[in-house]
Amino acid sequence: MAFNSFQFWLIFPFIFGIYWLIPIKYNTVRKVFLILVSYLLYMNWKPAFAIVLLGVTLVTYSGGRLLGSQEDIKKRKRIVWLFASFSLLPLLVFKYYNFLNDSILQLLSAIGLKFSLPGLNWAIPVGISFFTFQAVGYLLDVYHKRVSAEKNIIDYMLFVSFFPQVTSGPISKADEFLPQIKSPHKFDYGQGKQGLKYLLWGMFIKLVIADRLGLFVDTVYANYIHYNGTTCFVASIFYTLQIYCDFAGYSFMAIGIARTLGFSLVNNFNRPYMAVSVTDFWKRWHISLTRWLTWQIYVPLGGNRCTKARCYLNILITFLVSGIWHGANWTFVLWGLLHGVLQVMEKILGIDPKGKYYKTLETLKPLKPLRICVTFLLVSFAWIFFRMPNIEDVFSIIGKIFTDMGVPQLSDMGGAALLMLSCGLLILCFKDLRDEFFCKRFMFLENRLTQWAIYLLLFCMIINFGVLDGGQFIYVDF
Amino acid sequence: MVDIGYGLICNYLFWHAHSGIIQKRVYVSNEVDKDIIMFGSSRMAHHYVTNIIQDSLDMTCYNAGEDGQGIFLSYYYLQSLLNRYKPKLIVYDIYRFDIETDDNTKYISALKPFSRNVAAKEVVTSISPLETLKLKSSLYKYNSMTFNILECYLSKEKIDSNNGFQPFTKHFNRDIDLLEDNGNKKEYSVDSLKLAYLKKFISICRENEIPLLFFISPAYKPGHAQSFTAIKELLQSEGVMLYDFYEDHDYALHKELFQDQSHMNFNGAVRYTNNLIPYLEREINYNWYEDRSI
Numbered sequence: 001m002a003f004n005s006f007q008f009w010l011i012f013p014f015i016f017g018i019y020w021l022i023p024i025k026y027n028t029v030r031k032v033f034l035i036l037v038s039y040l041l042y043m044n045w046k047p048a049f050a051i052v053l054l055g056v057t058l059v060t061y062s063g064g065r066l067l068g069s070q071e072d073i074k075k076r077k078r079i080v081w082l083f084a085s086f087s088l089l090p091l092l093v094f095k096y097y098n099f100l101n102d103s104i105l106q107l108l109s110a111i112g113l114k115f116s117l118p119g120l121n122w123a124i125p126v127g128i129s130f131f132t133f134q135a136v137g138y139l140l141d142v143y144h145k146r147v148s149a150e151k152n153i154i155d156y157m158l159f160v161s162f163f164p165q166v167t168s169g170p171i172s173k174a175d176e177f178l179p180q181i182k183s184p185h186k187f188d189y190g191q192g193k194q195g196l197k198y199l200l201w202g203m204f205i206k207l208v209i210a211d212r213l214g215l216f217v218d219t220v221y222a223n224y225i226h227y228n229g230t231t232c233f234v235a236s237i238f239y240t241l242q243i244y245c246d247f248a249g250y251s252f253m254a255i256g257i258a259r260t261l262g263f264s265l266v267n268n269f270n271r272p273y274m275a276v277s278v279t280d281f282w283k284r285w286h287i288s289l290t291r292w293l294t295w296q297i298y299v300p301l302g303g304n305r306c307t308k309a310r311c312y313l314n315i316l317i318t319f320l321v322s323g324i325w326h327g328a329n330w331t332f333v334l335w336g337l338l339h340g341v342l343q344v345m346e347k348i349l350g351i352d353p354k355g356k357y358y359k360t361l362e363t364l365k366p367l368k369p370l371r372i373c374v375t376f377l378l379v380s381f382a383w384i385f386f387r388m389p390n391i392e393d394v395f396s397i398i399g400k401i402f403t404d405m406g407v408p409q410l411s412d413m414g415g416a417a418l419l420m421l422s423c424g425l426l427i428l429c430f431k432d433l434r435d436e437f438f439c440k441r442f443m444f445l446e447n448r449l450t451q452w453a454i455y456l457l458l459f460c461m462i463i464n465f466g467v468l469d470g471g472q473f474i475y476v477d478f
Numbered sequence: 479m480v481d482i483g484y485g486l487i488c489n490y491l492f493w494h495a496h497s498g499i500i501q502k503r504v505y506v507s508n509e510v511d512k513d514i515i516m517f518g519s520s521r522m523a524h525h526y527v528t529n530i531i532q533d534s535l536d537m538t539c540y541n542a543g544e545d546g547q548g549i550f551l552s553y554y555y556l557q558s559l560l561n562r563y564k565p566k567l568i569v570y571d572i573y574r575f576d577i578e579t580d581d582n583t584k585y586i587s588a589l590k591p592f593s594r595n596v597a598a599k600e601v602v603t604s605i606s607p608l609e610t611l612k613l614k615s616s617l618y619k620y621n622s623m624t625f626n627i628l629e630c631y632l633s634k635e636k637i638d639s640n641n642g643f644q645p646f647t648k649h650f651n652r653d654i655d656l657l658e659d660n661g662n663k664k665e666y667s668v669d670s671l672k673l674a675y676l677k678k679f680i681s682i683c684r685e686n687e688i689p690l691l692f693f694i695s696p697a698y699k700p701g702h703a704q705s706f707t708a709i710k711e712l713l714q715s716e717g718v719m720l721y722d723f724y725e726d727h728d729y730a731l732h733k734e735l736f737q738d739q740s741h742m743n744f745n746g747a748v749r750y751t752n753n754l755i756p757y758l759e760r761e762i763n764y765n766w767y768e769d770r771s772i
Binding site for chain 1: 480484608611612615617618620621622623624625626629738
């Protein structure tokens with residue numbers, strides 16, 4: 001059940017109420033309640049999906065317990081490989097089987113071998129990429145002895161299935177989330193208020209901005225042949241904003257809901273389009289995934305504690321995995337590799353945050369807007385790979401952008417929609433710019449009355465400007 | 479209080495709109511009293527030249543077709559106008575999405591402001607039962623319409639100058655041959671709710687003894703439209719006349735007649751409407767309910 005659905009908001013007050021009514025001394029009952037709610041909400045997508053969620057939970061729990069009781073290095077390695085493989089199996093089968101099957105068949109066909117395996121027509125369990133990585137991340141942390149094996153099955157089940165994060169993240173680390181699950185906590189008004197603020201902001205950028213942008217982007221990208229290159233370029237910029245507002249909106253809502261229940265989830269977005277380099281972008285975008293990839297892929301490969309060439313290779317491999325994680329299509333693979341290549345180039349040029357010219361660049365403040373714009377354009381360009389269904393369309397649209405200039409055809413959006421979108425984007429730009437560069441200015445906005453006026457304005461804009469019919473999170477398909 | 483205040487203002491502006499789509503909806507809902515009423519989607523709005531029909535048949539005519547709309551809005555309009563009078567003929571331009579499954583919630587927007595009407599409420603709640611609760615909020619009722627309402631209220635231009643017909647006069651400057659085939663490539667399924675409202679629509683016309691005609695207007699590159707088979711079977715079983723021009727060679731692949739793959743330009747609409755006149759004449763002169771067994 002999506003957080004922007006009316007049905008969820010009819011149910012959530014009851015979840016909130018019942019949770020906090022359970023006395024603190026019955027913390028286990030609270031946890032069982034949250035597990036039940038999480039599974040019921042998850043099963044609302046499709047009941048059978050819960051079997052996959054439960055399966056991954058039990059496999060990684062068992063693997064963790066075995067690792068916890070085993071000291072022999074070789075045996076530990078065998079255990080982690082076995083259980084990680086089993087845990088990743090559903091992800092590989094549901095999400096990647098058809099892609100691998102088709103790719104292998106095409107390759108064999110290209111060399112004259114005709115061979116066919118049946119395709120799978122199974123729906124992908126919602127959020128499988130997220131909860132699998134979270135569970136496998138725990139297993140690997142136990143293997144590397146970053147955390148001790150969790151013995152309490154209730155705590156572990158809640159860790160994997162916690163409903164605010166199970167479908168679209170953030171991907172939590174065991175050492176930051178499990179302790180919160182274990183410790184009973186009282187209702188904290190301040191934390192609850194923070195949660196509601198995150199919730200409001202998340203819904204605003206999702207419903208008012210992301211979904212509104214999506215109406216135009218979908219129209220142009222589905223029929224890009226109709227439109228000139230400039231319109232396609234505008235659509236690609238809109239998509240850049242759409243995916244940020246969609247994913248960050250969801251994340252903020254997840255964080256907000258978790259806060260109202262007394263849990264702190266990692267902040268997944270830190271104004272990514274204010275990044276001064278692609279490397280900086282990945283410290284601000286989908287922070288929980290970057291963190292997972294850094295600790296579970298990049299560092300074990302050697303990280304940057306090796307030769308330069310090896311370091312560059314490690315970056316490419318890490319972002320190859322990132323691309324593959326995002327989707328079963330060569331477009332995602334290329335998208336990931338493109339980000340890897342851009343970061344390697346930054347390292348070579350010495351302009352990444354640890355590069356020799358970075359500090360010099362930082363002192364040249366007038367250059368900062370240019371660096372931000374260049375990074376924004378590079379990331380926007382890469383998003384084209386992410387969005388298009390196949391490589392042919394990617395290069396067709398890129399070709400159009402550079403060769404078919406003209407007046408942007410925004411009439412398909414409608415004047416009213418453009419106005420609503422502009423209002424939303426103005427608010428977003430103001431907030432992000434203020435938070436990034438002017439956090440000590442416009443202090444009148446912190447005034448209590450002003451704050452409540454802002455909350456009321458955002459709420460009214462959500463109800464009146466938001467796309468309330470049929471919008472869905474982009475990242476919920478992952 | 480904000481919600482109530484907003485609702486009062488929007489309500490007034492909505493029902494007193496001077497132009498645009500809002501004015502058209504209010505007009506069809508509350509005022510239209512023409513002999514011939516035509517319902518449907520954008521293909522109705524852009525393909526049927528009301529002035530030609532009026533002049534040829536010496537009857538008043540109104541084109542209530544609207545972009546992105548179909549059977550749900552048409553059903554509400556029908557119920558609404560029958561409270562005031564009985565038209566002499568109803569024409570419906572039917573298309574694939576009048577029967578194919580898609581996200582029905584997108585059709586709710588147009589109906590929400592009319593939700594006090596029993597028929598509109600019936601449609602809205604059958605699409606989404608929770609709408610009754612949501613429609614208590616005026617901010618929600620006029621969701622995404624604030625600027626439209628303001629524009630339609632403040633503008634002096636009236637859409638009614640062509641009696642609802644909306645000609646495409648801009649030349650489509652893209653190569654229409656590059657466009658995908660218009661036929662159904664994906665598998666489709668019949669939407670049971672749309673089917674139910676289509677049957678209700680037909681049934682209401684029958685009960686009120688209003689002649690009813692269905693047309694499938696032309697397309698540039700028709701392809702094979704599988705869901706039209708289901709439409710034809712349905713209309714045949716209901717004993718309703720359907721005239722299918724979808725793959726008519728007088729129109730298909732004639733670039734000069736089309737705005738895009740699905741919509742004719744003004745030249746195409748004029749040619750098509752002139753060709754329809756004999757069918758409309760025959761239907762008006764036919765003693766519909768005595769001569770045709772249902």
